[in-house]
Amino acid sequence: MKRLGILSVFLLLLWSCGTPKIAKVERQWYKGNLHTHSYWSDGDEFPEMIMGWYKDHGYDFIGLSDHNTLAAGEKWKLVPKGGVYKDAFYTYLKKYGEDWVEYKEDTGRVSVKLKTFQEYVPLFAEKDKFLIIQSEEITNSFEGKPLHLNVTNVKKLIGEQEGSSVSDVLQKSIDAVTAQRRATGQPMIIHINHPNFYFAITVDDMISLNGERFFEVFNGHPMVNNYGDSTHIGMEEMWDRINIAYLAAGKPLMYGVATDDSHNYHMFGDAYSNSGRGWVMVQADSLRPASLIEAMEAGDFYGSTGVTLSRISREGNKLRVEVAAEEGVAYTIQFIGVKKGEEMSSVLMEKKGIADEFALTEDIVFVRAKVVSDKYKENPFKEGDFEAAWTQPMVYQ
Structure with a gap:
């Protein structure tokens, strides 16, 4: 019995030392x-040129x-009239070459066989x-x-x-x-x-x-x-x-x-x-x-539309936002939500800075954060737009 007990302890130690620890996967931010x-x-534009840009x-x-459409099967595209589109075709042809680009010319117009999803x-x-x-x-x-x-x-x-x-x-x-x-x-x-x-x-x-x-x-x-x-x-x-x-x-x-x-x-x-x-x-x-x-x-x-967040924390009933700030750029963090009994949302709290948090209470239906910078958006949706970011709403638990 004593020998069996020593063997059991040995096997237990061997098992515990030899069991690999499962490493916690670190989540990353992906832009898309x-x-x-x-x-x-x-x-x-051709799919390859677009994918290359992104x-x-x-x-x-x-x-x-x-x-x-799912970009499958055979499709030929007649290059639109206008110098900019013809120039774009030759840029495409130069980049990918005659072996890749299948095209034909007729009466001064160019038609190109589009590459499928599986091809590009x-x-x-x-x-x-x-x-x-x-x-x-x-x-x-x-x-x-x-x-x-x-x-x-x-x-x-x-x-x-x-x-x-x-x-x-x-x-x-x-x-x-x-x-x-x-x-x-x-x-x-x-x-x-x-x-x-x-x-x-x-x-x-x-x-x-x-x-x-x-x-x-x-x-x-x-x-x-x-x-x-x-x-x-x-x-x-x-x-x-x-x-x-x-x-x-x-x-x-x-x-x-x-x-x-x-x-x-x-x-x-x-x-x-x-x-x-x-x-x-x-x-x-x-x-x-x-x-x-x-x-x-x-x-x-x-x-x-331009603002980058380094952290969004939704722990318990707290929503915390931290900005990956650019030098020389100022930020305003707004917590927007709805109080119980109200039919419209409003700014519940606002602060200038690069980090802030909001604690939900039972009288709040939901809250979300919006971060607005004082940096004008390059090539904006509308002239005068500042770069911004929107988190997802959260509810009281």
Whole structure:
């Protein structure tokens, strides 16, 4: 018995010393744009040139989301008239060469065979460095109203949906993505694009939806009316009204994304839809679609037009924000939320500086942070815009 006891102790020590410790995965911030267009639909550039721009400008992931297409099969693009487009074609040809670019000329016009998603991805994808996610802008309409939604990490084409109302069309798009996700087991998310594009989607349309967790609080296209007008509310007020209604109905919070919705790559200014205006920063454990989507569904991301946050902490009932400050730039941190019994959001606390926190109490429905700098945005959505960032809302626990 004594010998058995000594052996047992020895084996226990051996097991405890030999068991590898599971290292905690350090989550990182990844920068990405989820809304981008190319010659596969109504953008004015080749996919390779667009992917190269985002990779060269420090993005970690990109979703090329052309209208009702997945960049598959054979498509020839007639290069548009105008010297800028012809020059852009020769730039493309020089960069990638005759062996890569398949084209033909006829009566002075050039047609180019577009590269598919499967063809161009290997040129740019690098494990843990740069990821291209297959995406689609589901492009619908109802009574002339444009109803667009982006699906990220889609596996099969969704395509246009039809319905009996604005909300019915949107819901059918959401349901189609949900069904594909369940059938394939592939994680994917859907977000509503630019509700104020032709003022097509109202707060009431959004409130009635089920299964929608994301929408564009900022979109870089010049025609989307991010800030509303004299008779329509802007995206931030819409966001807060949706969440007031969602929480009252027992639905999960709606999260806000910032995107480029880029179409124009040769002409620049606030009359054009250019790259680099809005993006998301996602805090995930790896640069994989599943990891990024899991983090976004948990609210572990923020939207930005230029402000970088070094830390967002949601511990207990405290929301803390810390800014990765640029030298010579001043910041204002606003905590925006809704108190119980009120129908509108307001700035609950505001402070100039690079770090602050807000403690939720039972009388607050939800709170989110917005950080605004005094640095003017380069090539802004609207002249005079300052760089900003938006965290996701949180509720009292």
